[in-house]
Amino acid sequence: MPPRRSHKKSRAGCRRCKVRKIKCDEVHPRCGNCTKHGVVCDFESNEVADDLASVSTPAAPSPLPPTPAASYARANPQPPRRSPPRPPSVTPRLVFNQPPTPKVSSVTAQVSRLMELRLMHQYTNVTSKTLLTSSPVTEDIWQRAVPQMAFEGRTYLADAILSVAALHLRSQAPEDKSLIRATHAYTASTLAEYCASLEKGITSDNAESLFLTASLIAFQSVASRIFAKDDAEPDDPNARYALPLPWFHSFQGVKTVVATSWQWIRNSNIVKSVIDSQPSLQLDLNPLGPNSFFGHLLEGLDEEIAEEAPDMVPSTTQCYSHAICVLNWAHKSPHPAAALAFPATVARRFIELVEMKRPRALATIACFFALLKRLDGVWWLHDVARREVMGLVGLFESGSKWWRHLEWPVRIALWDGSNIPPEIWGTDWETSVPPDTSQGFVDHIELVAELMGQSTHDLLNVATPFTGEPPLTAESPD
Template sequence: MPPRRSHKKSRAGCRRCKIRKIKCDEIHPRCGNCLKHGVVCDFESPEVADDLATVSTPAAPSPISTPASLHPPNPARRRRSSSAIPPATPRVVRQPSPIDVSRAGGQVGRLMELRLMHQYTNVTSKTLLTDSPVAEDVWQRAVPEMAFAGRTYLADAILSVAALHLRSQSPEDRALVRASHAYTASTLAEYCASLEKGITSENAEALFLTASLIAFQSVASRIFAKDDIEPESDDPSARYALPLPWFHAFQGVKTVVATSWQWIRNSNIVKNVIDSQPSLQLDLNPLGPNSFFGHLLEGLDEELAHENPANVQATTQCYSHAVCVLNWAHKSVYPAAALAFPATVARRFIELVELKRPRALAIIACFFALLKRLDNVWWLHDVAKREVMGLVGLFESGSEWWRHLEWPVRIALWDGTTIPPEVWGADWNQTGHKTDGHGFVNHIELVAELMGQSSQDLLHVATPFTGEPPLTAESPD
């Protein structure tokens, strides 16, 4: 038997590698493991050793979890050599601390976190399209307070949205790019872990608010996506990615609300947020005389003739419901009413979008055109033009669907701050939405009754980055 190969143990590795109990290559100023994971190495920044020691040291049980970046540095520790072997290493929490990435690039994590929280409470919280001063106060004051009470996934969601907001103003700031990616990943990891453990009366409010912020984050992220992924490709689908994050994210909010309604229905925080949206009062006749988008259902019988018989009813209902929501939002004086569309469409409709059915793509093109009135909102800026023209590019030249796309294209390319009623197709001053005193709560009550309570179904829909395997795509005619 050949002699065993000797193993040289790393004794001067960085503190992060020691905590993770992995071999450090001891390369200065940044070891290979830290470089691979995009985090700061204490070889290049001695202050990181203080933070790692703070994160890895177990604290006495407390209802409030204090971020590592808020602990003051210990001058005595900074004078120690960064290669000193630490004392016995305690068990480390699985989720990374926000400090790990917000310090990237030599930035001081504490200052980054303070910058993001200041941005959120003073600016970003006022851009979440609430139609109520009470709801605005919830996002600005009550939500951070709940996050500080130990809901780290909610705190990370707040910082993630704030980072994206700042990125929209300074897209070249690499520290903000890293921070937004880090907080987004941390939010999703802890959020999904909490869902796996189950929604309870104690975490229902925080999970609902986190799901809502994830939806904002998911939508806002598309403003940084490149439409021309492969500019030289002749395949339109290679130049435009379907806006599925929109639907998965908002459907996730709906699922969390419906599943936890027994606990949050009496929450003033949740009810104020939900009731800040206009009452969903639909005319359930999608082909009535006042139906502006009824033309999108033309030829449906011919399409259903080739449909799997098991899906005919679901397909019919989801198309009809989607058109009804478009008709309602189109006439609403409240521009953000259109955001009810991705949250209320049926799961079957989303499947049809994934399959690139021409009718489904034409319908969502009209939805994105409705968002033209929200061009001044940072996370919806230029979304109408970007998404409508991307969807139109999926249709073949001379397609019979071109006539159904004329209105969304005209609206998406409209140059001006005001769209005349004759161009829009409705006068908001005469057809503004009216509430029945119950806001959106009645709709939530109905959804809660209809939806199943399966935790697997919840996990399947509740995050924007989970779902069924991609369906086989069909090319729009």
């Protein structure tokens, strides 16, 4: 057998020849094999070969014939070890090797940011116009001045804005889980920051923003009742119907902030405009007079009072009488929003009686919620009359003597349509003489402050538009 021909290995051949495992003649600038097949040789340019190797091949075949460069890239995948090193900031491998937590956090932050932008847009363009303002000035305050104040570092005010806007959007899409999470998160954040600020004390710097936040919390508490059943715990025995105490506690909170900070907010045009945007409170202080529509709710009061502790008799009597006076006024007012003065003006004792589920107190607030039937078109008051009245009626035992006092609120709550005839309502508010508006809420507060020597402690216990106790005269003992 003839001896084997000697073979000299090519150690400096081009990449294509090495991949194909054929001998390269190492001819520069283009080896013989690459010249024969009409492809680019990496001897010509290492940078060109690297760039071609990094280009991804299309998933679908191109209708055009492949170019020599494309053929080379497909047939000769380049080992990454031969690629020139890249800076770490642009190396894809480093991106994918990062821990997943920063990536998830950045996505979460982006979603939250988009949600906040969505909610702020909703508030300034839509929600701010649904807060039952009575003048362009007040509407402009809620739409422009309030967000501007929030942007100045009042995080509790900003969260309150976003919370109310989230509730508004949720009322249109009740099943949207992102909106459900947003309402819960911003509500909790608002209350936490707001309470922390109150604990630090009300000052001239934060009095305005705290008042506006308290007002938005009141809206928030009311609107949340729309979803009370959806948000209740499945095993909660009281999930069927819970007393509407958030209505009263939140509005009483506004009253407290006003009384405590009046020395600073009395000169605020923003606060004055918001307070005076509500119908002027002009009460007939005779709850049993001939024009009293709800005077029947005081029948048998003597028997109830006889069972009260002696020191509670005056406050119980007065709170019931005052509540009936407010109902009579709101019932005859041509302004549907007049009824909203009720939860802000009733006395603390009256709220205690509601918490105790006293039949008289429950029947009284049933009449209040029936008055809100005229505001059924407002999103945060939609269906509130039917829902709350029928819930309260369900707390009375069958055959109760209070059924006859509940006939009117039930009839109104279940009325089909927005136009309630005067004979059903009990008065024709469309032809009623508008109340005297020469004296607004701010004037009432100023008068009481002057009588009481501007004592904010006393303001909490006298009959202003934000309280329910009868006013003390200058000679009255403390």
